[in-house]
Amino acid sequence: MGPDWYCDEVIPGRADVEVLVRTANTLAFRPPLPGFGVDHVIVIPIGHVSSLLELDDDLALELLATVKAVARQAVDRHGGCQVLTTLGDEQHNRHLHWHVAVGEGVARFVRRG
Ligand SMILES: [Zn+2]
Structure with a gap:
């Protein structure tokens, strides 16, 4: 487990x-x-939770409500955003965190067909 900046x-x-x-x-x-x-x-839980896989359902609702409030601001201001969390080898800080992201750096998906 690495450092926990949060x-x-x-x-x-x-x-x-x-x-x-x-x-x-x-x-x-x-x-x-x-x-x-x-x-x-x-967006993070204030109490330590290591990842989405360890998140209990009551806190999940509160956390998602906070994600939603921030995402609504991003959509209103910028027209869109990406909401993501990481797990396993993709998770560089072992405290559950969600990114609400706008602009360069968001994941782009391959268009098919
Ligand atoms: Zn922590």
């Missing part, structure tokens, strides 16, 4: 992030170094 820095308030939404158990913020070209919001 538990170590973001949740204790030691990271320079712009908080957009805070609920009892979730947090949505813009990171200091965005990973996407136009906008990048990260």
